[in-house]
Amino acid sequence: MTPIPEREGIVSRRLLAALSSAVLAFGLAACSGEGAGGGTDTAGQDPKDLTIGVSMPTQTSERWIADGNSVKQKLEAKGYKVALQYAGDDIPTQSQQVDQMITQGADVLIIAAIDGTALTSQLQAAADKKIPVIAYDRLIRGSKNVDFYVSFDNFKVGVAQASALLVALGLQNKDGSKGAKTGPFNVELFAGSLDDNNAHFFFNGAMQTLKPFIDNGSLVVKSKQTAIEQVAILRWQQETAQKRMEDLLTSTYNDGSKVSGVLSPYDGLSRGIITALQNAGYGTAANPIPMVTGQDAEIASVKLINDGVQSSTIFKDTRLLAEQAVIAAEAFLQKKQPQANDTKTYENGVKVVPSYLLPVQTVYKDDIKAVLIDSGYYTAAEVAAGQAK
Structure with missing residues (x-):
């Protein structure tokens, strides 16, 4: 697990992000039509027919690499298809990647946003297709279309x-x-x-x-x-x-x-x-x-x-956070509401987002x-x- 060097140039990051987006588009297109796309009943479907889009902000931090890998591995262990993308700390790239996940039929989105206010149109598109959105560790602000939040206190x-x-x-x-x-x-x-x-x-x-x-x-x-x-x-x-x-x-x-x-x-x-x-x-x-x-x-x-x-x-512990993201995603796929342990704290400017908060250790x-x-x-x-x- 080797993070991209902190001193990598922004041009290189954006080139990498663009290439990643192209790979994502190809990969999702290959399974287009197989996933439920959020709008159909996913409760009785085989996990192998369902796709979960996972959007992470950057690979310049080993923490986010670990998060992305943990979520992907835990979902794949349950049989789900996973479209994992890193946005290279570039807001337009993340917006484009999430757009592609929606267009190509993701059934649930797990998003760690670069800018918590920059994905409003993408979240509206997800809501229009009845795709649940889980904010991962970073609360997404300014949108009513954030369905759940998993984080630490x-x-x-x-x-x-x-x-x-x-x-x-x-x-x-x-x-x-x-x-x-x-x-x-x-x-x-x-x-x-x-x-x-x-x-x-x-x-x-x-x-x-x-x-x-x-x-x-x-x-x-x-x-x-x-x-x-x-x-x-x-x-x-x-x-x-x-x-x-x-x-x-x-x-x-x-x-x-x-x-x-x-x-x-x-x-x-x-x-x-x-x-x-x-x-x-x-x-x-x-x-x-x-x-x-x-x-x-x-x-x-x-x-x-x-x-x-x-x-x-x-x-x-990113292993525990990934586990809660998977639990929440599976609840949504079963047309259930994930269990929250905080329904008061995380107000995103439009609504209080039900949350599951994990403890931390010094x-x-x-x-x-x-x-x-x-x-x-x-x-x-x-x-x-x-x-x-």
Whole structure:
């Protein structure tokens, strides 16, 4: 499982996406007429006669590669045909791919959107053909035609990230009690892409947790950049996060002061932030690396945690998320409503979308074996190498 390099040019990404779209069109055309297309009764049909379209945002993150593969494998194990496509972080490409899935007869759509507001016309087309739509991990906004949402408790992800930062700094213990340290500690904040609904949940959960410590002076955001619009990283790009950290060090920490911690919402951003810090001289005995959080337990970052470089990550088990997506898809194919465990939280601007939310786990160095290795998510050799097979 090798992710496309973060530095791949946008032209190459779009060329790859265009080729993938062509393959999708050919593959779906080959089975056109066999699937129910959403409009006919799928309840009694053989799985081999049904097609599920799976749209993932990018292959620049190993997390999304794992998600796509997990969903595909679990559906195929049940006998379904699967049209899996990655959009190369390009909104028009994803729109085109979803259009093709609808036109060529998908019976259910599972979509992890690049931009949660950019698929309104595609979702209307799906609704017109009675094709159920499952939003996968990222809520699709601005449309009544989102039938179900499977994700993790994203507000709690933000709470967990902020709590992990407080624990790493010694302001709080893992059980939530008061820590031995009092600060003040200089920290900087990062958020995800503003067009990703999850980024707002992550940031709001984190800020609710950090605010008392900022208010009492235990934490100091020296740059004074505390609004999500100031700290967001478009498309969750590692290079953008690295550049912003470099700019912060140049503009705010040119007086000899030091950064003690960084709230990072995603491991890819964390690696960019850490690179900027190391390039600026952090990471020595005299100038230790700041505490940097993360999310997704990407193998490169798990190695950094194991090596004492990154302080923590939030583990979201994509195997469980894929399983819930499959359960929801099968319920729709049987003309049933999937079971939700949250029917109040995820309002997409038009409706509250019934949701199934999964729990998350904070992973520090001493949790790697129990949480990631013993569960079979990674092997010890993969953690040591920083690369998954």
